Amino acid sequence: MPDHNLPETALPHGLTAPPEVPWPEGLTRVPYWVFQREDVAALEQTHVFRGETWNYLCLEAEIAKPGDYRATTLGGVPILAVRDHDGEIYAFENRCVHRGALIALEDFGHAREFTCVYHAWSYDLQGNLKGVAFKDGINGQGGMPECFRMSEHSPRKLRTAVVHGLVFASASDTVPPIEEYLGDEIMERIDRVLGGREVEVIGRFTQELPNNWKLYVENVRDSYHASLLHLFFTTFELNRLNMKGGLIVSESGGNHVSYSAIDREAEAKAKAANDYAAQNIRSESDYRLKDPSVLEGQDEFGDGVTLQILSVFPGFVLQQIQNALAIRQVVPRGVGRTDLHWTYIGFKDDTPELRKMRLKQGNLVGPAGYVSMEDGCVGGFVQRGVVGASDRHAVLEMGGADASSTRTRATEASVRGFWKAYRECTGL
Amino acid sequence: MQITDIIAAQARYARCIDTDQLEAWPGFFTEDCLYRITTAENHRLGYAAGIIWADSRGMLEDRVAALREANIYERHSYRHILGLPLLEDEGPEGVRSETPFLVARIMRDGATDLFATGRYLDLWRADEAGAPKLAERIVVCDSSRTDTLLALPL
Numbered sequence: 001m002p003d004h005n006l007p008e009t010a011l012p013h014g015l016t017a018p019p020e021v022p023w024p025e026g027l028t029r030v031p032y033w034v035f036q037r038e039d040v041a042a043l044e045q046t047h048v049f050r051g052e053t054w055n056y057l058c059l060e061a062e063i064a065k066p067g068d069y070r071a072t073t074l075g076g077v078p079i080l081a082v083r084d085h086d087g088e089i090y091a092f093e094n095r096c097v098h099r100g101a102l103i104a105l106e107d108f109g110h111a112r113e114f115t116c117v118y119h120a121w122s123y124d125l126q127g128n129l130k131g132v133a134f135k136d137g138i139n140g141q142g143g144m145p146e147c148f149r150m151s152e153h154s155p156r157k158l159r160t161a162v163v164h165g166l167v168f169a170s171a172s173d174t175v176p177p178i179e180e181y182l183g184d185e186i187m188e189r190i191d192r193v194l195g196g197r198e199v200e201v202i203g204r205f206t207q208e209l210p211n212n213w214k215l216y217v218e219n220v221r222d223s224y225h226a227s228l229l230h231l232f233f234t235t236f237e238l239n240r241l242n243m244k245g246g247l248i249v250s251e252s253g254g255n256h257v258s259y260s261a262i263d264r265e266a267e268a269k270a271k272a273a274n275d276y277a278a279q280n281i282r283s284e285s286d287y288r289l290k291d292p293s294v295l296e297g298q299d300e301f302g303d304g305v306t307l308q309i310l311s312v313f314p315g316f317v318l319q320q321i322q323n324a325l326a327i328r329q330v331v332p333r334g335v336g337r338t339d340l341h342w343t344y345i346g347f348k349d350d351t352p353e354l355r356k357m358r359l360k361q362g363n364l365v366g367p368a369g370y371v372s373m374e375d376g377c378v379g380g381f382v383q384r385g386v387v388g389a390s391d392r393h394a395v396l397e398m399g400g401a402d403a404s405s406t407r408t409r410a411t412e413a414s415v416r417g418f419w420k421a422y423r424e425c426t427g428l
Numbered sequence: 429m430q431i432t433d434i435i436a437a438q439a440r441y442a443r444c445i446d447t448d449q450l451e452a453w454p455g456f457f458t459e460d461c462l463y464r465i466t467t468a469e470n471h472r473l474g475y476a477a478g479i480i481w482a483d484s485r486g487m488l489e490d491r492v493a494a495l496r497e498a499n500i501y502e503r504h505s506y507r508h509i510l511g512l513p514l515l516e517d518e519g520p521e522g523v524r525s526e527t528p529f530l531v532a533r534i535m536r537d538g539a540t541d542l543f544a545t546g547r548y549l550d551l552w553r554a555d556e557a558g559a560p561k562l563a564e565r566i567v568v569c570d571s572s573r574t575d576t577l578l579a580l581p582l
Contacts (some may be wrong), residue, residue, distance in 0.1 A: 202477040203470055203478070203545030204469065204474070205467065205470075207573075208573055232494055290493075317576075359477055373499055373501060407489075
């Protein structure tokens with residue numbers, strides 16, 4: 001029998017057994033047990049996904065009209081995001097308060113109200129319980145007791161916020177407003193891609209990753225691996241030496257932007273020196289694209305930025321790789337499984353040429369992407385590699401020990417930033 | 429173009445991929461072909477993007493070159509099992525057919541899984557020698573999910 005008089009053990013809160021090794025001070029070490037333990041995964045559900053965080057749910061464009069809804073998740077929790085007739089977006093658990101069944105079974109749709117299939121309890125578009133079948137019984141027999149008040153029962157509701165057409169939600173009443181949570185620099189970079197635009201979904205795919213969700217979100221923030229793991233650009237001599245770029249890490253550490261842009265000054269100089277070709281490319285391989293039209297993208301944002309990867313803690317990514325724009329939502333499915341939901345987007349006012357370029361450059365990303373397919377398997381290589389090494393740790397020293405913005409992408413600063421925010425959230 | 433010609437072309441196509449003769453794969457298509465891998469949901473909703481999207485034979489050749497020279501993935505192979513093609517009447521564009529498929533993926537350690545099921549929505553055109561070539565192949569996967577990654581073509 002457990003002795004309830006004993007004080008709580010000295011375990012970090014939420015863990016059911018001591019960690020294999022303590023987590024070293026600082027941001028340069030990550031113990032592998034954090035990718036392997038059921039109790040850590042459970043702790044993340046309460047302290048990360050349902051903790052002091054904002055989580056991406058869907059695009060505003062996906063629930064454009066009153067009554068439109070999408071079934072999505074916050075961590076592992078099923079959520080309904082709904083547009084009501086007041087024009088506002090509401091989010092609540094997709095869970096009937098009666099016996100816990102899912103309220104909506106479709107991934108998306110249009111509804112006047114939601115009715116649970118099990119016993120026909122019904123909800124309005126804001127998640128308020130509005131009807132209980134046979135509430136007053138039949139012929140005076142049965143029914144709910146007098147004291148039952150529908151207003152006292154509803155699925156848990158979430159705070160929602162919309163940022164340039166992106167719907168975020170939080171289970172926390174104390175999380176700062178979304179603008180503060182993201183920070184000015186991240187807000188600006190979301191605005192750069194989505195500000196004032198009408199988004200149109202052009203494809204939706206789910207990639208099942210054989211690894212812990214944190215290995216994927218680390219990978220997204222890891223600007224160091226890009227040119228080393230993804231060899232497509234170098235193999236076909238598409239790398240440009242005259243690129244400039246950098247890394248923005250938010251104050252919290254959890255949000256980041258990695259970007260690269262054409263350095264127009266360097267390009268002009270190279271042209272003037274008539275050694276453009278020599279300056280422009282590495283010449284280590286004999287491979288050339290047969291159809292290079294895949295890379296004839298437009299500078300649609302007018303700033304020469306050809307790549308911008310933006311992440312928001314914990315599981316949101318906004319991607320611009322040339323004209324390939326996508327939202328990625330990272331959803332844990334247990335310790336060693338992750339769902340990566342891709343939503344490919346364009347804008348309502350895309351010219352036919354630009355839209356076609358988005359489709360073509362879609363080849364760069366997604367489960368078969370020239371520069372992203374490796375990200376689908378590399379997390380699994382780590383997950384399998386660290387079996388038996390839960391007392392060891394990853395080394396994150398590239399570019400120093402801090403988690404701040406920098407002009408180089410040869411750094412792990414934003415990976416360290418993720419762990420900074422993670423440890424703050426979980427207390428691990 | 430006879431149904432037997434199309435069945436034979438389908439069989440050669442599957443063997444080409446399953447026996448790792450990827451360099452020959454673009455040869456099943458016309459020069460200005462459309463090859464796209466999508467899912468039943470995207471297809472139903474009319475979403476134009478693909479997991480792979482190519483509108484020229486050159487793009488298919490580039491895909492093979494990238495798989496051979498650039499992309500990193502664990503060694504694996506496919507086994508395509510094709511159903512019977514359902515042919516529509518020949519129109520001015522060519523012959524349209526619909527063929528169900530099932531693809532198992534065999535990883536280097538021997539693990540074998542059902543990787544994809546779906547249907548090929550094809551448009552066939554006879555080349556100069558009268559052999560059927562794919563002017564269009566839309567690969568509609570039944571599931572919206574892809575396990576780990578999609579490297580080899582379907």
